[in-house]
Amino acid sequence: MAEKRIFCEHCLDDVAYHIENRELTRKLKGKNYTFKGQEAICDNCKKPVFVTKVDSGNRQALYASFKRENNIISVSEIEAVLKKYNIGAKPLSELLGWGINTIPRYLKGDIPKPAYSDLLRKIAVEPAYFLSLLKSGSDILKPVAYEKSLAAAEQLLKETKIDKEVLVSYYLLSKNDEITPLALQKLLYYTQGFSYIFIGEFMFASDCESWVHGPVYRDIYNQFQEFGREPIVLDRTYDISSCFTSQEILLLDSIVQHLSVYNGKVLEKFTHEESPWLSARGDLKEDEPSNKIIDKNGIADFFTRVKEKYDMLTVDDLSAYTKARFENLSF
Known part of the structure; x- marks a missing residue:
């Protein structure tokens, strides 16, 4: 297996490095959040080095910590909504009147606005509400996407124990x-x-x-x-x-x-x-x-x-x- 090497700004040279699991604290929107992350460590000087993949993972872990503490819907919850109503991320974004890439960005880890998060959570637990949105926006979606989601929503409503x-x-x-x-x-x-x-x-x-x-x-x-x-x-x-x-x-x-x-x-x-x-x-x-x-x-x-x-x-x-x-x- 090839040795992992990267430029170290401390050694001013390409160096080998290794990954260590760390408990990290980062500031986001004016508040510190602690999460389980990783650091890339230079094998030569033992100081942290910047690795894009590690930084991206830490950013997602920071966002996840922010979402938990501020009761913002998670990526897995959004994925569950899409599966539940048999609808794609872009079609749901359009149905809700958001930018077409809004939910795809959330799936990549971006943080939803609280109002958007609340609406997605409402949809998640209330099939009747989603069905009303879907029917009122029937002209927004392509016919095939609309019919697939309509069938899923109507079936869920039948199964929901609401008298x-x-x-x-x-x-x-x-x-x-x-x-x-x-x-x-x-x-x-x-x-x-x-x-x-x-x-x-x-x-x-x-x-x-x-x-x-x-x-x-x-x-x-x-x-x-x-x-x-x-x-x-x-x-x-x-x-x-x-x-x-x-x-x-x-x-x-x-x-x-x-x-x-x-x-x-x-x-x-x-x-x-x-x-x-x-x-x-x-x-x-x-x-x-x-x-x-x-x-x-x-x-x-x-x-x-x-x-x-x-x-x-x-x-x-x-x-x-x-x-x-x-x-x-x-x-």
């Missing part, structure tokens, strides 16, 4: 920032009922229980109970409309327009006068707890009769029902 009622909740909350946990429960119940009569099936599979304050979806209650009587504040700001069909979007928007305008106590009174909740409660006292399931057949039957009574033809006809119910309430 449909959670997505419905996020959609409703994103359209009205005054919805409390109590109101959300009733809006989910009405979504189910009106979905059955206008779409032909319930929008999600979960059952609701006949609690004292009306129909309740327990998992959603647990997720948002910390907000108490206050409006729910979402930490999600992205568009999840791609998770629903056009029919479902029309219905959800009508729920927002005609039902979310009422507060939780009003919606509670609505449900307390309707047969699905009343039948599930049976002879229980008004304040007696119950977790009995409200029968879906009962919900289907009740809302079918509502549709006939109010001559509902489209989802916009929800207004006739809600106005009539509100006018007949006694406070």
Whole structure:
């Protein structure tokens, strides 16, 4: 094996050298970072010499240390995103509106801006968000690249353990920032009922229980109970409309327009006068707890009769029902 030689600025001559593993400290963006690196040592004077390959490796190790300490996405995480969504580095850069070589540079070790890092991490864990970005930018990618990534994203969304009622909740909350946990429960119940009569099936599979304050979806209650009587504040700001069909979007928007305008106590009174909740409660006292399931057949039957009574033809006809119910309430 040929002896490794390089010019030593101390010896002023071409010399043999060897590599030693060292714990190094370097300054980056005004702060010192310590990392495991290497130094090339002159065999003659025992002083460090500059070797391009060693310097490049140390720079990448320094960048990796910086990323860890500042919670910046790593190269391996970015590679995982590309593999997860079956998309190339340049196409993803284009989709995100960045320079075409932005992500390729990150893969070579360059440090992403914090906002770019956060966005890549968001994409990594939220297939619904990536799918919405992909569909909104369908004209940006080449057809073959788009279809490959679309198939991967849709498959991931199917495999992701996010129940449909959670997505419905996020959609409703994103359209009205005054919805409390109590109101959300009733809006989910009405979504189910009106979905059955206008779409032909319930929008999600979960059952609701006949609690004292009306129909309740327990998992959603647990997720948002910390907000108490206050409006729910979402930490999600992205568009999840791609998770629903056009029919479902029309219905959800009508729920927002005609039902979310009422507060939780009003919606509670609505449900307390309707047969699905009343039948599930049976002879229980008004304040007696119950977790009995409200029968879906009962919900289907009740809302079918509502549709006939109010001559509902489209989802916009929800207004006739809600106005009539509100006018007949006694406070």
